[in-house]
Amino acid sequence: MIRIKREKLNSLEQFKKDRKLLQRNIELCVRELEKAKNNLEITKKKYGRKSIEYRNAYIEVQRYRYEYERLQLASRFIRPNNEEDILYRRAKISSFDKELRNVISKELDLRFHGTPIYFAEQIIKSGEISSSADRYGGYISSTDPEGEFSVSDISNLYNTIALYTDLTAYQKSLPCGCVFALFPAGMEDEMYPGLMYNVNIKRNPDQLFGIFTTPENIMRVRNWMQEAKLDSEKVFTFEEFKQFVQEQSELINSGEEQVIPDFENVRGISEIRKITNSRTQKRVNGLLFALRGITNRREYEGKRGER
Numbered sequence: 001m002i003r004i005k006r007e008k009l010n011s012l013e014q015f016k017k018d019r020k021l022l023q024r025n026i027e028l029c030v031r032e033l034e035k036a037k038n039n040l041e042i043t044k045k046k047y048g049r050k051s052i053e054y055r056n057a058y059i060e061v062q063r064y065r066y067e068y069e070r071l072q073l074a075s076r077f078i079r080p081n082n083e084e085d086i087l088y089r090r091a092k093i094s095s096f097d098k099e100l101r102n103v104i105s106k107e108l109d110l111r112f113h114g115t116p117i118y119f120a121e122q123i124i125k126s127g128e129i130s131s132s133a134d135r136y137g138g139y140i141s142s143t144d145p146e147g148e149f150s151v152s153d154i155s156n157l158y159n160t161i162a163l164y165t166d167l168t169a170y171q172k173s174l175p176c177g178c179v180f181a182l183f184p185a186g187m188e189d190e191m192y193p194g195l196m197y198n199v200n201i202k203r204n205p206d207q208l209f210g211i212f213t214t215p216e217n218i219m220r221v222r223n224w225m226q227e228a229k230l231d232s233e234k235v236f237t238f239e240e241f242k243q244f245v246q247e248q249s250e251l252i253n254s255g256e257e258q259v260i261p262d263f264e265n266v267r268g269i270s271e272i273r274k275i276t277n278s279r280t281q282k283r284v285n286g287l288l289f290a291l292r293g294i295t296n297r298r299e300y301e302g303k304r305g306e307r
Contacts, residue, residue, distance in 0.1 A: 011173075015080040018173040022078060026071045033064035062137045073118035074174060081170045085216050089167045089176055092214075092238050097157040100242055104154055105249035110209055111151040111196055113180045114164035117217060120178035124224040127202030129180060134198065148195050151182070176214040178221060181241070183207050183261060201230065206261040210234045212241035 036057070043057040104110075113129060123129050131149045152160040161167065166177035182199060185207060201208045208230075213221055215237050225232040236244060 011081045011083075015078070015173045019075075019078055022071060022075055022172070026068065026075065029064055029068040029071060033061070033068055036061045036064050058137065066132055066135075070118070073122075074116070074172075077117055077175055078173050079175070081173055085176075085214060086170050088214055089170060093162050093167050096238055096242075097154075097161055100157060100245060101154055103242060103246035103249060105252045107252045108245070108249050109153070109184060111153060111182045111184055112157050112160045113149060113151045113182065113196075114160040114166075114177060115180070116166045116169065116177040117175045117213075120180075120211075120213075120221065121224055123180070123201075124221070124228050124230065127228065127230075128198060128200050129182075129196075130198040148197055149199075150194060151196050152194065175216055178211050178213040178217065180211055181209040183209055202228065205230060208234060210236055210241055210244060212236045212238050214238070 040054070040057045040061050043051075043054050047053040115123065129149055131146060134146050150164075152158075160179060164177070165179055166174060169176065180201075182196065183206070184196065185199070185204075199207055211221060211225075211234060213235070218235065218237055222232040222235045225235055
């Protein structure tokens with residue numbers, strides 16, 4: 001009993017520190033955003049709106065806007081940790097991808113997109129999975145170009161689980177995120193298992209195979225789905241998702257039921273495919289923006305460390 005009380009106290013202390021740090025980062029981001037906006041106006045007068053200098057200054061504004069909104073969203077979900085949730089999340093990092101590989105059919109070709117809980121809410125309410133470049137005027141927060149977003153397949157699901165789903169965000173007193181399991185929309189998606197064209201799960205609900213998250217989040221995510229008029233039965237805990245995949249895989253392997261939908265005539269897929277640049281060029285552009293973002297983030301972290 002004493003041990004539990006001490007852990008609760010430590011959890012509360014960590015929460016207070018994390019909340020204070022988060023608020024400080026929001027305030028710093030507000031200041032940097034204002035500086036970037038002022039610089040944008042100066043750059044516009046000096047070089048004009050069509051200049052490279054203006055474009056770079058505009059992307060800088062979008063970078064701080066993205067970071068400010070991300071931190072604001074996170075502040076809605078920060079809460080004290082609990083030991084049971086932490087143990088659950090640690091177990092899923094180490095074993096879940098292997099467990100899923102053991103039960104999934106080779107014919108069940110899924111793509112997995114992991115995201116923090118606050119972005120999961122945005123995805124469900126808007127219906128769209130897209131890159132930051134689409135949402136923030138061309139600013140690339142990772143390496144995803146406009147029109148596409150990163151995914152994994154079953155062979156490298158570990159990367160999605162460990163790196164993008166916020167399973168370790170309890171270190172910041174934040175809940176776990178969600179993983180969206182999707183069907184590739186056709187040959188273009190199938191040829192590039194690390195990328196998918198933007199998906200609208202309201203317009204193409206059959207493309208969403210399922211969403212899985214931790215028990216802490218299950219009811220809130222189902223409520224979001226209901227509010228968005230999407231199928232809340234597609235929301236699972238990790239264990240429930242594995243069971244669902246196993247059941248669907250058995251149906252596929254037995255030939256009893258067609259589980260995989262046909263996307264040839266799905267409304268909106270043709271529009272999604274109308275992207276003028278080649279994927280290769282877009283990935284190069286994405287990497288260049290990412291390198292620039294890393295440099296900018298280091299400068300940002302340096303400024304934060306000085307305060």
